[in-house]
Structures are given as structure tokens and as C-alpha cells.
Amino acid sequence: MGVSLKDIAERAGVSLATVSNVVNGYRPVGEATRLRVQQAIDELGYSPNLSARHLRSGRTGIVVLAIPELNNPYFAELAGAAIREAAGLGYTLVMEDTAGDRDKELILATGSRLQVMDGLIFSPVSITREEVLARSVSTPLVLIGEGVYDVPHDHIAIDNIAASHAAVQHLVSLDRHRIAFIGSQPGDLRQSAHLRFLGYREALAAAGLPFEDDLVVSTAQFGRMDGLRAMRSLLDLPRPPDAVFAYNDLIAIGALRAIGEAGRRIPDDIAVIGIDDIEDGRFSTPTLTTVAPDKEYIGRLAVQALIARIEGKPVSPPYDVQPPFRLITRESTLGGLRPIR
Amino acid sequence: MGVSLKDIAERAGVSLATVSNVVNGYRPVGEATRLRVQQAIDELGYSPNLSARHLRSGRTGIVVLAIPELNNPYFAELAGAAIREAAGLGYTLVMEDTAGDRDKELILATGSRLQVMDGLIFSPVSITREEVLARSVSTPLVLIGEGVYDVPHDHIAIDNIAASHAAVQHLVSLDRHRIAFIGSQPGDLRQSAHLRFLGYREALAAAGLPFEDDLVVSTAQFGRMDGLRAMRSLLDLPRPPDAVFAYNDLIAIGALRAIGEAGRRIPDDIAVIGIDDIEDGRFSTPTLTTVAPDKEYIGRLAVQALIARIEGKPVSPPYDVQPPFRLITRESTLGGLRPIR
DNA sequence: GTGAAAGCGCTAACAT
């Protein structure tokens, strides 16, 4: 094993507790003593054994961020912000890719793995509200995204209905009348798909446009290939849409490709909008109009809220935060060639 | 705290050691006893406290994967494979984004944080060979990528010179004579940029093509925006290139965009090839020709090698593995419209 | 096949 507190204590001729206090600063230490101890630490190259500390204190210093797809740049960008924030607050963030798998999600939510982590930031997709409610462990839990609502935990998610409404409203303002939606889910899998669908219908209604079943396509996953396939089926329709609202940017990018392959022009024939503002969409051809949630904000806030709970700070009721979003218009709806800044 | 071994022991009327053996199977346990213990475990919902186990065993069960950019899909894809492999072998993988920062890399390599981790998988970019050699701690280290060579650690990296050679050779076979390279680094920052540059020169020489200083552009980072800017400067040349070999796919995608903005055709006017085979390039317009390293293989192998060292398995000298790569031709060099399978 | 007990390194309550 490495150098321990005891080694330092002996070297500096002080007690264990004093060394601990120099390291952690829980109690004041005399200047002369501190210096001697610090010197011993430097000489011997001491660094604390976290397992021991955690065994003693009952905390591990580990928080878990569980997301459904590490491959999705949306989550990768969000995770980056979360990792930095956690590190800044003295915690280690471990990422867990659930792949949307029900069993994995259940294990995480009910907390069999809880002995390892102080808290969990969770973006569920397959799990139900009841299953989260049934959770018995007291490890703090912060939910992000729209998998589950109305549970007694901090929750951070953009207003999906409003965001979708804004997206579709943008297409309407461009005088599109046959607006498709890609990404609806059969059943309730991925709740946010449903919410975004609602926002879509709401905006259609507000614009006095009819709703057409044919123009809604569900997808198995939420990746580029799903968008490509869905768009192809839309293009095969007797009367294809003149605009597409995609559940997310990845799907939208797949749709862009399908439209291009079919020889249709964007946005002249078909305009496309997504949600997420991933970097791909800023550089695609054409560039992708999107609704941008503040990922940095979401990632940091989730970590802050979680750690506040872990450390017993807030007596407040669970937060329910709706982070800001904004419409970013680009070539896929506005047309033209708009050189990147 | 949760349920402990002691609770189980009392409930089942056996000793601590017996419960431990049921859980870990180090020693045989009588069938009847095992059953009683197992029942107690199930009833009380016991799961071992890892901090205690690790304190006792001197291991943490944590391995760290340190990469320079979590945002780069190449690393995100590789990380996914590594996380799964680690989990399968009973380890927790923690990701650390160094952002290529020298200080962060030094701390990681010299091992101040070592008490927390059993081993490190490291993709260095700013650190030197000497600094890695100077490392005093014995925590196993596996290097991936080309930051550092000839150090006494397992090392996994594609043959960069050969990969670059193959890429440039492909452009040559398309009868391109003015082939540019984007991503060279001033100084030795990111060694692989230098190696890919060497492969580029080698292929030019092999084809009997002259080397032109003007056609080599260095970039600050390795992202889409860097590729965009570099390509713009190339387009401003009196005699722009007729092909571009980019350090990676992200840069290549930025270049695609710049070429499109300038109204040139791909590949008719300028052909583009990258390295990495990230998903973006499979769906871009045009789709991107690339050299594909086997990311899944690299991620899994790195974890396997590391854990073998941690568990003291191999007496073998450090591996130096060159994972396979292959050329994937797409529209950005072949032209046409090639519908995605 | 099973039990008793030492001790991993640390923190915090209790002394001085």
C-alpha cells in the first residue's frame, strides 16, 4: 500500500488527527505544526486513501450520470459539462450507458448498485413513473429529460411542448402546410417523443392546419439511420410533406440525407427542423435549423442540485426546472447558403 | 448505512467468514448453510460495500479512461466499447476529459490521483516520452493513440503512417496531383499529426508527386471549425488543391462545408478523405471517404490489457498492438450519389 | 466446513 496518515504522523511527530486536520481542514492547526506536517506529506508523497475515507464517512464521492445513448452528441456534450461541474465540486462522475434498456434502468432506479454511489443523475426512457415512485432507497436522484414526471425528485427538462410548438410554428411561418413529424413512439416509450408530438399537434391546430396520420412516422431508435428510413417512407407517400419536424437533430440529419438522395431540394421542396443543436447540424449541408436547449446549463445544474441533496443542503421541495431553449434558424428552413460565421 | 455482512451473519446464525464465502466463493460452504445464508441475503437485500472491500484488498475497482476530447465522436464511440468491457470484467470505468491540457496529463501520468484508481488507459497528446518514463508509480498504464512511443507500457495504436499512406494513395489512384494535408501541428503537439504527415509525404513521394509547403495547413485543435478555417485558407491559394487529406473526420467534415460554401464540387473539383469513420461521415452530404480504425477492438483490448496487468496475470513484456484499419470509400472521393445501404 | 479476530486507513467524538 502507499503512504498512510500514520506514516506522516510519525514523520512529523504529531498525531493522526492533526495530520487529518491539515489535510481536510476540519479543525484549525497551528502554523508551525501545519508546516511540519505539510513537509512530511510532500516528502513522502502522501495522498489520501479514498476507500478508507469513504468507508468511514459513508460516502463514496461518486455520482453516476446514466444516459440512454453515449453516442448521441447531445448527451456527450451534456456529459462534458456535468463531468467538469462534478470535478469542480470534488466529486467523481461515472457515466453509465443504459441504452434505454428497461432492466438496466430498473436496477439503477431501485438502487441495487447504490453502495457505490452517493447520487444519481438519470435520464430514463423505458421506466414508468410508478417504478420510480416505488423506489425505496434514499440515495438522492435527479431526473433529466422527459422520461418521467411528477415524482418527488429534482427534475430538469425543457418544456417539450413549448419547444416543439416553437419548431412547428417556425415551419408554419414559412408557409408550410403539410408538416410531418418523425420520431413518435409506439406506446409510451420515451415520453418526450409523446410530448413533442403533442406540441406538434398543438401548433398545427393553432395554425388551423389539419392533422394527418400519414405524416407522423415512428422510429425504433433515435439515430441518423432511423431518420433516414422514416424520411424515405415519407417521400414514398402519394403527397409527401413540404416540411419535417424531427424529434431530434440526429433524426433530422438522417432526414436531410434521405431528401438529398431523393433529389428533392431543402428547403424549397421540404424544410427540416430538429431539436438539440448538436454540432453536426452546424456543419451539415445544408446546415440544420434547430431548437437549442442549454446543455451546459442542464449538465451543471443537475450536478449542483444532486450534490446539494447529497450534502443535505436544501430543505426545499424538489426543484422542477425548465431550462431555456431558443430557436436557431439555419439553411434547412431558411434556404440560401449562409457561410458559417 | 445499508445491510452489512454482520446483519446477514446474525440473521442466518453463522459467522461473518461464512457469509463472505457464500458471497465470494473463496472457500467451499456446506449446501444447507449456503441456502440459509442466501435466503438471508435475499430477504435483507444485501449488497457488499465496495469501499470496505477495496480498503481491505487494496484495490478500488476503478479504472480511468483519459481522453483529450469527449466531444469527438471517435472517442465517444471508443469509450462506449471500453465502458462495456470494463463493466463485464467487474470494473467501473471513469472517464476523464483532459482537453489535451498538459498539467492535467502530467497529474494523470505521474499518478497523484492514483489512490483512486487501479489503472489508467491514457490517450496523451501534450506530454512527452520522457515525462512518461519519469513516472514512478506502479499503477498499470495502457497507452492508446500516438502521443508517446517506446515506453515500457502496453500500447495500442494503428499504424498511422500506413493508414495515412493508404488514404493518400487512394487520392493518388483517383489521379489527384495537388493533394493537401490539414491538421499538421506546429511543434510536436499531438504526435499522431506528425505521423500522419509523414505518411502523407511518403505516399506523395511514392507516387512521384512533389511536396508543396503551401498545401499543408496546421490547425489549433482538431474539430470541425478547424477544418473549415483551414480549408478556406487552402481555397484562397492561387492554385488550390484538387484533393484534401484531413487528420481526422471532424476536420474533413469542416472541409466539406468550406468547399461547398465556396461553390466548388466534391469530388470533381476537390476530393476529401479523413480518418476515424465517425458516424457523421456516413450521413454527411456528400458522404465521407475515410480510413476506419477498429474502435470497438481498441476499446475492448485496452481494457483487457489493463485489467490483466492489474490482476497480475501477464509476465509478458508490454504489448504493442497495431489494430487493423481499412479504407472505406464514399462519395467525397468517388463521387456520384450512393444511397446509404 | 466453520468460527474468531486482526487490521486495512480514515474520521469524528471525546479528552486534554
Add this chain to the structure above:
DNA sequence: ATGTTAGCGCTTTCAC
């Protein structure tokens, strides 16, 4: 301001 000490939950050696 500093020291002493009791465990946190577990693995493992030594007994039986």
C-alpha cells in the same frame, strides 16, 4: 491546539 480511540465493512489467517 492537539492527542486518543472506537469503529466503518470487509477479507483473510489461524484456529478448531
